[in-house]
Amino acid sequence: MTDTARPIPPAFPPRCHVLLPCAGTGSRAGTAGPKQYERVAGLPMVLHTLAAFQAVPRITQCLIVIAPGDRFLSVDHPSVVLARCGGRSRAESVFNGLHELLAQGAAPDDWVLVHDAARCLVTPAQINALLDACENDPVGGLLALKLPDTLKTEAGGRVAATVDRSDKWLAQTPQMFRLGALRDALSAQADSGFAGVTDEASAMELAGHRPLLVPGSAQNFKVTYPEDFALAEAILNNRT
Numbered sequence: 441m442t443d444t445a446r447p448i449p450p451a452f453p454p455r456c457h458v459l460l461p462c463a464g465t466g467s468r469a470g471t472a473g474p475k476q477y478e479r480v481a482g483l484p485m486v487l488h489t490l491a492a493f494q495a496v497p498r499i500t501q502c503l504i505v506i507a508p509g510d511r512f513l514s515v516d517h518p519s520v521v522l523a524r525c526g527g528r529s530r531a532e533s534v535f536n537g538l539h540e541l542l543a544q545g546a547a548p549d550d551w552v553l554v555h556d557a558a559r560c561l562v563t564p565a566q567i568n569a570l571l572d573a574c575e576n577d578p579v580g581g582l583l584a585l586k587l588p589d590t591l592k593t594e595a596g597g598r599v600a601a602t603v604d605r606s607d608k609w610l611a612q613t614p615q616m617f618r619l620g621a622l623r624d625a626l627s628a629q630a631d632s633g634f635a636g637v638t639d640e641a642s643a644m645e646l647a648g649h650r651p652l653l654v655p656g657s658a659q660n661f662k663v664t665y666p667e668d669f670a671l672a673e674a675i676l677n678n679r680t
């Protein structure tokens with residue numbers, strides 16, 4: 441085969457897409473509307489999240505998965521796409537978003553970084569740390585945190601046991617995998633309604649992969665409960 445006849449790979453080096461699942465209702469947050477649109481430090485939470493990824497030059501584009509009837513968000517930027525394909529669960533929203541990325545020309549070999557819209561404290565430095573650790577890895581991986589506290593199991597409201605925590609990590613996002621591999625891993629769980637798939641890594645694990653654990657930061661927490669908003673606001677105000 442001559443040089444001119446050699447097939448040209450779709451993109452080399454592979455592109456890095458971001459997928460923000462942003463179609464939840466935030467039932468634990470106690471807000472009137474979906475928590476990702478609550479104003480924190482002057483902006484709807486999801487726009488802080490988006491800004492962190494837009495500050496990373498290696499990111500090609502961001503796809504934000506919103507609920508079909510969502511009228512809360514409009515973003516006018518050439519590298520940001522709103523996809524109204526949110527599903528009944530986070531996993532379904534991510535699965536639908538992956539199909540949308542592929543339909544828009546992303547390649548199965550491209551990387552995708554999936555990140556909760558509600559994790560609005562992620563920083564460009566943390567995103568770069570994940571990219572650096574994973575871009576030459578055969579599987580990909582996730583930001584995660586070693587447990588800072590003693591871990592207990594419970595039975596009937598009392599301690600059943602103290603558990604060895606030396607091999608336990610708390611999963612965060614972003615989680616970074618090849619787009620096609622993640623689509624296939626989630627596809628295999630679609631018939632069961634994505635039961636047990638609480639993050640992208642768990643789908644990859646069920647497909648037989650062992651994602652890389654990349655140390656994250658305690659500040660990259662997910663805004664979940666009412667008290668989390670004040671902490672997020674304080675940290676964001678302190679940064680600016």
Ligand SMILES: Nc1ccn([C@@H]2O[C@H](COP(=O)(O)OP(=O)(O)OP(=O)(O)O)[C@@H](O)[C@H]2O)c(=O)n1
Pocket residue numbers: 460461462463464465466467468469476505526527528529530531533534556557558559662663664
């Ligand atoms: N059907 C869903 C459910 C969740 N998410 C998104 O997944 C991220 C993490 O989910 P979580 O914090 O659990 O958000 P909610 O499901 O909105 O919260 P809750 O479980 O308290 O209702 C959020 O950015 C949320 O918008 C989504 O895109 N589609």
Ligand SMILES: C[C@](O)(CO)[C@H](O)COP(=O)(O)O
Pocket residue numbers: 530556610611612613638639640662
């Ligand atoms: C994906 C995730 O952020 C990893 O910690 C988390 O599992 C999402 O939250 P949920 O409460 O499970 O929807």
